[in-house]
Amino acid sequence: MSKRTWTLLTPPSQGAIAIIQLAGNVTTTLSQITSRSNWIDGRLYLVDILGIDEAVAVQINNQLAHIMPHGGMQILRKLAKLFSELDIEQTDEPQFPEAQDEIDSAMLRTLSIAESQLSVELLLKQPDKLRGVTPLEDDLNRATILNHLIYPPKVVLLGSPNTGKSTLMNSLTKQDTSIVHDLPGATRDAVGARINCGGLVLDLYDLPGFRDSDDAIEQEAITIAKKIMTEAVLTILIADETHDWFETDNHAIRIATKSDIKDKADSDLCVSAHTGENMEALTQLIRDAIVPPKVLKSDKPWFFPGSYSPTDE
């Protein structure tokens, strides 16, 4: 008998409906967990799952079925226990019966985990471009950039205390994620938030100033911040009229804050979080610095994760 597995297709959190994919000998599984013995492929049935829940279920073929119970966490926990008792193993590898071939299936899997809207249209076009193609170095370099549409990259704000980093962070996240304070060094921890930046989803961090400090907690925050700095794909250098730019070897853009008071020369853009001036332009600038329009609009194939392994040759 082929190995029987189950995969949660919906997010692992409270929802109205959950979708669970069953794979392996599903005829056996369905007869064990419901009282229905006769299943026509592709037809939806309302079934009772051993008193746990009423669910909609469909057998796609004798190796694949979907059951759609209510999405409460208690129901999911009970179902997980039931599957485990029946020796049905949980996996994180959904199957896509609608996929034409392996590359199509890899694309659908990537699409299911991709964070940025910008990836959707692009991914759907890839199977046609990728079949039978081996990547060149140039293709792999382009993939490194485009993969940021799947896995949110880290971006850091870096500048002297009081230049307006936390205020900018709050404005970009539209929440109070950062401490805004007039005292220099008010941001003791690296504060991060996942934001949608013109269609690109990224993790933005407001780093503490790297001051010498005897405070153990502050030292710890600085250690964390330095690690995030090295992982960041983009550093947003922040300065205002009275503070100058920090030095960095990272890929960086220079954003001058408080343009409502005065613009600053030698910046890529002057913004004001208070008036909103150039805030829209800032999100586009950040996005384009990470995924340049030239790369996004390229007609060449995107070797997204799972589409190619170096041993494919």
Ligand SMILES: Nc1nc2c(ncn2[C@@H]2O[C@H](COP(=O)(O)OP(=O)(O)O)[C@@H](O)[C@H]2O)c(=O)[nH]1
């Ligand atoms: N006029 C003006 N003041 C700002 C602006 N952004 C921040 N500030 C002020 O600058 C000070 C320091 O801001 P904060 O965000 O805490 O700076 P950080 O130390 O770099 O995080 C606060 O008093 C803010 O209100 C802005 O766009 N215009």
Ligand SMILES: [Mg+2]
């Ligand atoms: Mg701050």
